[in-house]
Amino acid sequence: MKICTIIPCRYNSTRFPGKPLEILNNKPLLYYPYSEAQKNKNINKVYIATDDKRIADTCDKFGFNFIMTSSEHPTGTDRIAEAYEIIKKNENYDIIVNVQGDEPFVNQKHIDDSIKSLKENPEACASNGICKLTDLNDLMSHSSVKAAISKNYKLLFLTRSGIPYPNVRTLNINYYKQLGLYAFRPEALNIFSNNSPSNLELSESVEMLRLLENDKIVITFMVDINGPSVDTYNDLLAARNILKSKPL
Numbered sequence: 001m002k003i004c005t006i007i008p009c010r011y012n013s014t015r016f017p018g019k020p021l022e023i024l025n026n027k028p029l030l031y032y033p034y035s036e037a038q039k040n041k042n043i044n045k046v047y048i049a050t051d052d053k054r055i056a057d058t059c060d061k062f063g064f065n066f067i068m069t070s071s072e073h074p075t076g077t078d079r080i081a082e083a084y085e086i087i088k089k090n091e092n093y094d095i096i097v098n099v100q101g102d103e104p105f106v107n108q109k110h111i112d113d114s115i116k117s118l119k120e121n122p123e124a125c126a127s128n129g130i131c132k133l134t135d136l137n138d139l140m141s142h143s144s145v146k147a148a149i150s151k152n153y154k155l156l157f158l159t160r161s162g163i164p165y166p167n168v169r170t171l172n173i174n175y176y177k178q179l180g181l182y183a184f185r186p187e188a189l190n191i192f193s194n195n196s197p198s199n200l201e202l203s204e205s206v207e208m209l210r211l212l213e214n215d216k217i218v219i220t221f222m223v224d225i226n227g228p229s230v231d232t233y234n235d236l237l238a239a240r241n242i243l244k245s246k247p248l
Contacts, residue, residue: 003115004045004093005037006067006083008076009101011052016232020055020101025243029230030055032104034064040108042115043097049083074197075207076100077182081192088186095119096189100180104239105227114183117153117221125188125216128155128208129181129223138177143231145178145206147220155218158206179223182208191216 009020009030016022020030030048037046048059051071059066067083080098087093097114099106110129117127130147138144139162146163148156157163158178166173191214192207201209211218227242228235 001094001119002044002092003042003095003097004047004087005040005043005097005099005111006080006087007033007037007046007048007099007101008079008083009048009050009052009055010076010079011050011055012071016230016236018054019230019236020050021058022230022236024104024230024236024239028058029104029236030058030064030101031062033099033101033106034062036107037097037099037111040111042112044093045091047083047087048101049079051079075192077184077189077192077207077210080184081189084186084189085193092186094185096184096186098180098182098184100229102230103180103225104230105225105242106181110181110223110225113221113223114181117219118183118185121217121219123217124154124219125185125191126208126211126218127183128218128220129179130176130220131179131223131225133175133177139175145204147176147178149176149220153220155208155212155220157212158209159204160206176220178206178208179225180229181223188216 013019021028037043048066049069051069056066067086069079069082073079114127142160145158147158148163198213200213228238230236
């Protein structure tokens with residue numbers, strides 16, 4: 001089985017422009033997910049998918065593979081889908097792992113778990129990492145995407161609202177948060193290539209809903225990432241503080 005990792009890196013992030021090139025422990029942010037994926041023995045090749053020359057130049061500097069993509073993509077997965085269309089002209093893969101370019105604390109085990117969950121569930125076209133959500137602020141925050149899952153970890157829904165609603169307040173309710181770690185079969189990326197965002201995705205601004213809206217099965221897996229994704233400058237400061245005491 002052939003597996004690649006594609007890391008989407010956009011320079012013009014709405015909340016934090018230029019973040020893939022922000023310095024974290026003397027390296028640009030994009031260095032960390034790439035190097036972890038590159039160390040993984042299950043990964044045959046790693047690519048960065050970008051639309052920006054500054055990111056491409058940084059990839060050249062570190063000897064990283066990169067694919068230039070359109071600047072018009074609505075989501076990172078649309079960017080990955082285009083990158084894979086380019087890659088498969090020369091080489092096909094059975095699984096494409098999507099590690100976000102702003103996840104400096106994703107490690108090899110997390111990547112392995114994304115692959116394992118997809119291999120063990122042949123009916124699923126994609127897997128998505130989740131974690132237990134224990135912070136009430138996270139539950140109420142629209143920037144945190146909540147996941148509803150079945151007893152067998154199939155993804156039922158993703159939303160920025162707090163779900164499930166704690167109607168019976170005496171129960172110990174489990175809440176789950178979506179994380180930016182995915183594995184796709186090529187058929188899942190075809191859904192993104194051939195279908196524009198529709199009702200649920202446009203409402204929630206959560207791209208994995210495109211698969212659910214097209215009746216595809218997504219399996220989830222539990223992930224314990226010991227540090228924040230870098231969505232804002234404050235997240236970058238928090239990551240720097242973590243690395244002061246525990247370098248990667």
